[in-house]
Amino acid sequence: MNPYENDNPFGGTSPKLRGLSRLIKILAGLTFFAAILGFVGAIGIYIYFSQDLPQINTLKDYNPSIVSEVYSADGTKIGEFWKECRYLLPFNEIPKKIIEAFVASEDARFFEHRGVDFASIIRAFIKNVRAGRIVQGASTITQQIARSFFLSPERTFTRKIKEAILATQIEKNLNKEDILFLYLNQIFLGNRAYGIDAAARNYFQKNIEELNLAEISLIAGLPSAPTLYSPINNMTLAREQQASVLQRMVDEGYITEKEAQEALNTPLVIFKAGTDKDFNYKYAPYFTEQVRRIVIEKYGEDFLYKKGLRIYTTADLPMIQAAQRALKQGLEEVSKLRGFKKPLASLKPDESEAFIQKTHEEILDETGILYFPEDSRPKNLPTPVTEDRLYKAIITDIQDNLWHVMVGHVYGVIPQKDRRWIWQKLSKGDVIWVRKKGMYSPNVARFSLEKIPEIEGALYALEPDTGKVRVMVGGYDFKRSEFNRVLQAHRQPGSSFKPIIYAAALDKGYSPSTIVTDSPVTFQVGDNEYWTPKNYGGSFRGPITVKTALTHSVNVAAAKVLHDIGMDYALAYARKLGLQSEIYPYLSTALGASDTTLGEMTEAYAVFADEGRHHTPFLIRLIIDQEGSVIERFSASETISEKAEDNKENEPPENEKTTIPDNEEMNRELLEKGLAFIKEKNLNLTNDELKILYGARIPPHHVITPQTAFVMTSLLKNVVDHGTGYRAKALNRPAAGKTGTTNDETDALFIGYTPQLIAGVWVGFDELKKIGKGMTGGIIAAPIWLDFMQVALEKKPVKDFKVPEGVDVTQLETIAGGSAILEARKELPDVMSAGQQESSPDRSVDFLYEDTSEL
CATH class of the missing domain: 1.10.3810.10 (Biosynthetic peptidoglycan transglycosylase-like)
Incomplete structure (x- = not known):
């Protein structure tokens, strides 16, 4: 039934219906109009906001910032560099x-x-x-x-x-x-993670599929x-x-x-991620930092930090760990010789428990490990104490000649032999630095009393026959100081420079048996300035052989030899061995007065170790991009560091002394690399000196003859067997080396080598400050070298140095250098005084009254 049929008895449409119909039509029209407006507006908005939008086709060439990784020689990851920690998956x-x-x-x-x-x-x-x-x-x-x-x-x-x-x-x-x-x-x-692969690594230290x-x-x-x-x-x-x-x-x-x-319900172990520098610190921080510098210098910062490179290096991680351990403990031992001042703190009995718990929590926090959820954390977690670092400990008791200590929740003792360097009496509640040294008994740790040294040091090692840098430790602690003392610290090398002078002398006709008189002498080094070199202890030995002079590091003899062979010749010889630092033309250079770096001194000794060849040291073997393409491949180079310039630049200096001998008399490759230096320093070299330095007697790819290198090695072996480097003799395999100590014992060095490996050690303060009386290279640097080399070489066969062809070892005492063309020097005439040389005024005023030798 129509509900409206009685409303209009006359028939037709109801007014209400007509009004409703009109309303519906109006609303429909408005809706349609609004839709049109909305559609047009949407198109307008789309057009308006689309005008300045970026092109999305760049997404097809997705090239994000990706982590670059550094690997040691055995494939262990030792470093990474990134601005955004991302691994492309x-x-x-x-x-x-x-x-x-x-x-x-x-x-x-x-x-x-x-x-x-x-x-x-x-x-x-x-x-x-x-x-x-x-x-x-x-x-x-x-x-x-x-x-x-x-x-x-x-x-x-x-x-x-x-x-x-x-x-x-x-x-x-x-x-x-x-x-x-x-x-x-x-x-x-x-947690520093960009992308899911980095998140898996950073949060859980897992691969994504795990x-x-x-x-x-x-x-x-x-x-x-x-x-x-x-x-x-x-x-x-x-x-x-x-x-x-x-x-x-x-x-x-x-x-x-x-x-x-x-x-x-699954409990999780979560790791707090650090920066790329935090990761690098765990392995070989000084080495990887130098890799960073090399890559940035050649390719730029963005290339390293964003391109996802794989950088394969020459680093030997076990050697680096041995070097870090030897250097740290060696510097700590040197620091102990300077005495104990006072405990870090002295706590009251009611403060001890809080300190123990706080130390425990701090050591746990350093691991970066969290437990999720929080209530899943294991109860009574042990304090993770290792032997490779120092910890704060509190003395809980002193009895039976044992100090009882707590490092966090780890209980241990310090026997007297592990604290005998201290004369002060400490008390219960004193806070000290300790190092774990194994176990005293099954449930009791053994600790030693330590102190954090102010003194610094460096250790550098490479293969002499390839130039592969195996170790670079530039300081006690990278977090404390990023300054790389292998390459960046320009310090006086002291007596470790003497082998360079004696090698130059061998090629001028000296032999191990040449007599030099160790007697007082005064040199004029400038207008109204004179220098009288002195020996350690002030005594003189009289006539001695070159072998004895080098073995016992006799200062006066070295100065006389340099005066005899000539300063310009010695400077050219040092550059030929690879020394790039400014070597001053002063007689005190014979005693190590000119600043050099540990790196270049070690590299110069490597020439003696590898039969006269000089390999440019390198840290990087291979660089591969994220697509697997080789960016650069590095290999050993049998050339000196200085590159030859164009022919015009390599023309000899115009002076009356320096002339170029005939081509057949010269090693042209070697000569060309030396001419730029001769011109730069305006060196006056005779025809014979040029033949000695760059003559045809020197084989291709060598900077000195194998004969000269072997004679020098035999002399330096004697330093280890009978001289100032005697502590290195405990290596129990053929080794050669030389100690070095500077004025007031501000620097101590030992550079030594075997046929397989050469290493240099430097010890000293960053500022020029006396290490301590008697703190010579033989006393404090050689033991560090020994500790390192014993570990580094333990799996390598014992080898002796190769005897060059034509060398009769039975006549070694009388053999001169292989480049010698002058009359053999059986004896250097003694002088009481010598006039000023032509070279220049001497910087030796610092050496007028100070000795620069050692025991």
Whole structure:
């Protein structure tokens, strides 16, 4: 029945119906008009905001900042460099469960929408209105990519429009796999991690395929607020996010309720990630820092920090660890010789427990290990104390000649032999530095009393026959000082410079048996300036052989030899061996007055060790980019460091003394490399001196003859067997070397070698300060060298130095250098005084009254 049939007895349409019909038509028209306006407005907005949008085709050439990694010779990763810690992971290597976790958590309709999910926008709007605040976002994964790559993070209406436009464009140009590849590699996930591969490494120290569901769900809960939700910063919020991700995975059918609950109940071990420098510190910090400098100097900073390089080096990690240990403990022993001042603190009985617990917590925190959730942390965790560092300890008791100490929760004792360097009496409650030295008994650790040294040191080692740098330790502690004392510290080498002078003398006709009179002499070194070199202890030996003079590091003899062979000749000889530092033309140079670096001094000795060849040292073997292409390959080079310039620059200086002998008399390759230096310093060299320095007697790819190198090695072996380097004799294999000590014992050195390895050690303060009376190179540097070499060579066969062809070892005492063309020097005429040389005024005023030798 029509409900309106009685309203109009005369028939026709009811006025109410006509009014309603008109209203409907009006509303329909308005709706249509609004739709047209909305459509036109949307097109206008799209056109307006699309005008200045970036081109998304750059996404197809995705080239993000990736970690560059450094490897030792055995393939161990020892360093990394990055601005953003990211490892690029191909899509086919991303585990399926990770994709499901991120899609469920961030964009459940990802595989259905085309960039913008309007259903999610409406759903999020309703939830946010009901909550009265923003509790859910509606950005799709594609929108997040648009924001991450092209837009700023500011929350504005304009940015959201641009984000939506870009998202639709991205979906038109990339497939879903490409979008997920970009998203999962680009996204920041806290704990210094960019991308899921870095997150797996940083949070769990695992490869991506090793992650379990609990770990995956924890990472997948981070994108919306990675710093806030990181378990490193807030365990509670991280736990809530993990539970939310697992529930969403259940809702989407990716996992079961049982799997979700098992994951939620799985305790996790989480690691707090450090910077790239923190990682490098664990292994070979000075070595990797030098690698960094080399790569940046050649290729630029962005190339190293963003291109994902793999840098394979010559570093021998076990050797480096042995060197670090030897240097640290050696410097600590030197520091002990300077005495004990006072304990770090003296605590009252009621303060001891708090100190012990605080120390325990600090040592645990240094490991960077966290337990998730917090209540999963094991009870009574032991304090992780190792033998490779110092710890603060508190003395808990003193009895039976034992000091009882606690390092955190580790109980131990200090026997008298491990603290005999201290004469003061300490008390219960005193806080001291200790080092673990094994176990005193099954449940009691053994410690030694230590002190952190102010003194510094360096240790440098390379293979003499290849130039491969195996060890570079530039100081006591890289965190304390990044200054690399192997390469950056220009210090006087002291008597370790004498072998360079004696090698030059051998090639001028000297032999080990040449007589030099050790007697007082005074040299005029400038206008009204005179220098009288003195020996250690002030005594003189009279006529002695060159062998004796070098073995016992006799200063006066070295000065007389340099005066005899000529300063300009000696300077050219030193440069030929690879010394690049400024060597001053002063007689005190014979005693090591000119500043050099430990690196170049060690490299010069390597010439003696490798039969007269000089290999340019190198740290990097191979550089490969992220695609596997070789960027550069390095290998041993049998040339001196200084490169030859063009022919014009290598013309000899114009003076009456220096002329170039005939081609057949010269080693032209060697000569060309020396001419630039001769011209730069305006050296006056005779025809014979040029033949000695650069003559044809020197074989190709050598800087001195094998004969000269062998005679020098025999002399330096005698220094180890019978002279100032006698502590190195305990190596119990053929070794050669020389000590060095400077004025007031401010610097102490020992440079020594075997056929397989050469190492140099320097000890001293960064400022010119006396180490201590009697602190010579033989006393404090040689023991460090010995401790290192014993470990470095323990798996290498015992080898002696090769005898060059034509050398009769039975006549070794009378053999001169292989380049000698002058009359053999049986004896150097004695002089009581000598006039000023032509070279220049001497900087030796610092040496007028000070001795620069050693025992």
